[in-house]
Amino acid sequence: xxxxxxxxxxxxxxxxxxxxxxxxxxxxxxxxxxxxxxxxxxxxxxxxxxxxxxxxxxxxxxxxxxxxxxxxxxxxxxxxxxxxxxxxxxxxxxxxxxxxxxxxxxxxxxxxxxxxxxxxxxxxxxxxxxxxxxxxxxxxxxxxxxxxxxxxxxxxxxxxxxxxxxxxxxxxxxxxxxxxxxxxxxxxxxxxxxxxxxxxxxxxxxxxxxxxxxxxxxxxxxxxxxxxxxxxxxxxxxxxxxxxxxxxxxxxxxxxxxxxxxxxxxxxxxxxxxxxxxxxxxxxxxxxxxxxxxxxxxxxxxxxxxxxxxxxxxxxxxxxxxxxxxxxxxxxxxxxxxxxxxxxxxxxxxxxxxxxx
Ligand SMILES: Nc1ncnc2c1ncn2[C@@H]1O[C@H](COP(=O)(O)OP(=O)(O)OP(=O)(O)O)[C@@H](O)[C@H]1O
Ligand SMILES: [Mg+2]
Numbered sequence: 001x002x003x004x005x006x007x008x009x010x011x012x013x014x015x016x017x018x019x020x021x022x023x024x025x026x027x028x029x030x031x032x033x034x035x036x037x038x039x040x041x042x043x044x045x046x047x048x049x050x051x052x053x054x055x056x057x058x059x060x061x062x063x064x065x066x067x068x069x070x071x072x073x074x075x076x077x078x079x080x081x082x083x084x085x086x087x088x089x090x091x092x093x094x095x096x097x098x099x100x101x102x103x104x105x106x107x108x109x110x111x112x113x114x115x116x117x118x119x120x121x122x123x124x125x126x127x128x129x130x131x132x133x134x135x136x137x138x139x140x141x142x143x144x145x146x147x148x149x150x151x152x153x154x155x156x157x158x159x160x161x162x163x164x165x166x167x168x169x170x171x172x173x174x175x176x177x178x179x180x181x182x183x184x185x186x187x188x189x190x191x192x193x194x195x196x197x198x199x200x201x202x203x204x205x206x207x208x209x210x211x212x213x214x215x216x217x218x219x220x221x222x223x224x225x226x227x228x229x230x231x232x233x234x235x236x237x238x239x240x241x242x243x244x245x246x247x248x249x250x251x252x253x254x255x256x257x258x259x260x261x262x263x264x265x266x267x268x269x270x271x272x273x274x275x276x277x278x279x280x281x282x283x284x285x286x287x288x289x290x291x292x293x294x295x296x297x298x299x300x301x302x303x304x305x306x307x308x309x310x311x312x313x314x315x316x317x318x319x320x321x322x323x324x325x326x327x328x329x330x331x332x333x334x335x336x337x338x339x340x341x342x343x344x345x346x347x348x349x350x351x352x353x354x355x356x357x
Contacts, residue, residue, distance in 0.1 A: 002062070003025060003027055004062050006024055006045070006058070007023055007059040007061070010055065010057045018044045020211050021211070022210075028186060029184055029186055031177070031189065032202065032203050033189045033200060034046070034190045034207055035191055035196075035207070036233075037233075038192055042158075042191075045190075046158055049077070049156060050075065050156050051074075076152060076154065077154045077156055078152030078155045079147065080143055080147050081143075082160060086131040086143065088130065088131055091127065092118075092128070092129050092131065097114050097149070099146065100149060114145075116149075117146075121179065123138060123141045123142060126138055137168045140163075144179070148179075157188070161173070176200060189201070204216065225280075226355050228348045237321050239346075240283065240286065240321060242255075242280075242320075243276070244277060246264070246347070248270040251266045253266060255345070255347075259314060262339070262345075264347075265342045269356075272356055276349075277350055280345070280346035281341075281344060282323075282344065286321070287339050288328075288330060288338045290329070294314070296313055296335070297336070298311070298330050299312055299319050301330065307323045310336070
C-alpha cells in the first residue's frame, strides 16, 4: 500500500516557520498535486516526505509505517526534480540504467527494464543519444524514465515541467496523466501553476504560508473555493471581487455595495444579514448585454478566440470582467447591462477571507 499520511507536520528554519502544521492523506494510487505561491512550503513538505528534510515535529506515514527515522533510500520512493541533472557523458540508456547498476542488477534484467521504462515515456529511439542531443522535452522524459525504471510505488515530483516551453508543458501534462494511469502508482506533484494542478490532479492541496487552505478535487476547488485566497488563485481571468454587505428580508437576499445591488439566492443564510463580505463571481458567470437594468460602460475588450473578455466600469474601484461570446457587439465606450448568475456568487468574510455560503 502506497498511501501517505502527514500528521501535524511542522518545519521551522530558525525563527521562520516554513510548514505550519499540515495534515492530509494521499490515497494509494492517487495523483495529488500541491499548489501554491512561491515560498508557501511545497518543496519543504515534499522533502520531508522524501527524507531530504527532517520534520521539526509531526509524523509521516508511508503505507502503514511511520518513516520519520528512515533514510531517503529506505522509503521506496522515486523522485523527479526540476533540475534534471542527467549525466552528460553517459548515453540515455546508461542514464536510465544508472540506479540499477548501483544496485548490481543483472545485465539482461537492466536491458529489459530500461527498454520498458523508455517505452513508457516514448523515448526508445533515443537510447543511444547523449543528453545534449536531446530536446528539453526529451530530457524531461529521460529523467522520468530514470525514476520509472526503479519501480517505485510513490513518485515525488517537484516542478518537473518548469524548464519546458509553454506548448511542451501542455503536451507533457497529458503524458504524465497517461503515465500515472498506466503505472497505477501514487503521484505527489508540486507546482505553482494552477492550470497544471487543475488539469492533472485527482485531488489538489492548496497551500498558503505553510498551511493547507483547501484540499479537494479540481472541480470542488474551482466551484466552491474555501477562502478568498483559493478563489483568487484559481481561474483566468481572476475572479471578480466586490466588497459590500448582505441584506435579508423574508426569503429575499441582497448583496449591496456602494455602487451596485444584486440579488442572491434564498440559500444564503439569513444570519449573514449585516455582515461585511466580499462577493466573488467568475467572468463566465457575469452576463453582459446592451439592454437591461444594472448599467456599466465598456472600458476594453480582449478577444480570446473562443470568447471575448469585456472589462467594464460600474462605479466600483476596479472594473469587472465578463466572459462574453466571441462575436459580442460590445466595444470600448459602449453602455452595457450586466447581471451575475446568483447560484455562482461566492461570499467570503471580508476580514478572515473564509467562505460563508
Ligand atoms: N534551508 C532553508 N533555510 C532557511 N529557510 C528555508 C530553507 N528552505 C526553505 N526555506 C524557506 O521556507 C519557505 C518555504 O520554502 P519552499 O522551498 O518550501 O517553498 P516553495 O513553496 O517550494 O516555493 P517555490 O514555488 O518558490 O519553489 C521559503 O520562505 C524559504 O525561503
Ligand atoms: Mg519549491
